[in-house]
Amino acid sequence: MIINDDILTTVPIIFSVLNWFGIVVFAISGGLTASRKEMDIIGFVIFANITAIGGGTVRDMMLGLTPVFWVEQTLYIIVASCVGVLVFFTAHIPQSRFKLLLWADAIGIATFCVLGSQIAMDANISPISAIFMAIITASFGGLIRDVLSGDQTILMRREIYLTAIFVGSTTYIVLIELSIDKNYAAIAGFSTCLLIRGLAIRYNWYFPGYKSRPGRDY
Amino acid sequence: MIINDDILTTVPIIFSVLNWFGIVVFAISGGLTASRKEMDIIGFVIFANITAIGGGTVRDMMLGLTPVFWVEQTLYIIVASCVGVLVFFTAHIPQSRFKLLLWADAIGIATFCVLGSQIAMDANISPISAIFMAIITASFGGLIRDVLSGDQTILMRREIYLTAIFVGSTTYIVLIELSIDKNYAAIAGFSTCLLIRGLAIRYNWYFPGYKSRPGRDY
């Protein structure tokens, strides 16, 4: 029993749940991007994978955790591929794919800002680097998705997006540093990120942009 | 004699031939992209290198095979650079650079879907991951070329492209798992990929795209 409890504390089940939840919603968001661009079924599978595993792949390469995670755990690419195929056949059902894409993405970043923080801290890096790694984990899948699909990246828009990831991962990391139980810290980090991003989507929150003169063209 | 045979079985000469052949045709395709965009000679050299060694570089970084392959084998960047210079002075000769680009690229992906599969399996990863790595090896050089030159990436078009890589590398890996001689497996994988892609170019094959409503702009 004691051993069991220890294991639960070390690798809380909530991370496993969050993990697969995040993979699935990001794969959905990749598939929805493919549907908006009227791609073929291969495009759906590729974009589901890029969005679901892209951020974690870049994080693993930067930390030197190679081969990157999905090479040995092929379930990731199998699940993401299946979700891609599924979205190809069901994307016409929701009324607004656009809204669904926004919310799937929001849940995805909330998930991966917590998971990315934890994986970064497992690699024994400083809290500040861990926050940066969490932002990379949560946002790079979507960034690569946007660059490859020719969409404007989130970086160019002034919505509250990276800020939500930043606050969520900071919440999680500060609570862990304060020796709070990982389960509670994870729930707190996830909720904070989703709340901020959700309010931003719902009420169209955005930061004031730099206002002086737009740049001239090259 | 026996030792010699063993060495031949372990590192079949066909891989060395395919390898340099692939580097050259991909470097040509990079140079042709540079010519279509009317770049200067430096642009030709850079795009020849990006296309020829980009896919393998990403693969090596993901697998942790660092320093990446061309750092110690500088012949790769020397050959790709020379091809870039050569294309700068000869790209006006072919009647249709566009068609030549398509076919050079087709031969390149057929080559690297086999080589990428083999390198991935040498790293002792599962067959499914090896197929993914083969797709990355064969397609990422061209993807980075397209993103940096501002062209629409192949992912956005509905031609049979990644499918050809997928079938070619699966053919190769299945034959290897069935203990077929590497030389035959390599020829089979290469031919399958080139045949499918070639037919797709010649007869304008494409997959049906997702058809519902195009996405609205952000």
Added chain:
Amino acid sequence: MIINDDILTTVPIIFSVLNWFGIVVFAISGGLTASRKEMDIIGFVIFANITAIGGGTVRDMMLGLTPVFWVEQTLYIIVASCVGVLVFFTAHIPQSRFKLLLWADAIGIATFCVLGSQIAMDANISPISAIFMAIITASFGGLIRDVLSGDQTILMRREIYLTAIFVGSTTYIVLIELSIDKNYAAIAGFSTCLLIRGLAIRYNWYFPGYKSRPGRDY
């Protein structure tokens, strides 16, 4: 005293000065890009970081120097972030942000073509690979900045840019191979790169482009 001298010879202070100077000017150039696109303050911080640490991050991943440099030396991301915030509040002051951006970028590439060469040679790679690594270190931060901000990358323009990096790092590496003192070699490499790029900006130098027929659209 002798030990002190040895240390000075091994890690000349000029590299430390150049290093932070390069980080700051590249962070400024990232912030100025953000201002030209009228981003919010988060965008300024992100683009300052991408431009300042992007090239070195790609270099470290390719060489296998992981975790990449800024993970353990968080001062890099702290400094770049502060510069981003500072630019947000001061970018309206210079008369031409565009010209400032060009010159900050020029000083940045002169700095990092020397530093990138040195770090590559510390990793015991061949001089030719070291020159390629220097080009990657000096140019990839700006390349990623341009791709993510939707600007045309420097690769598509015909200005003397990569050539300046190439000549600067070659100068440095040749002098080092000739056993010239690192301090002098660094000053020579830096000056050569900045001089060539500076003249190119001032007198609008560019290479002749490939001239035949532009490519047709896909």
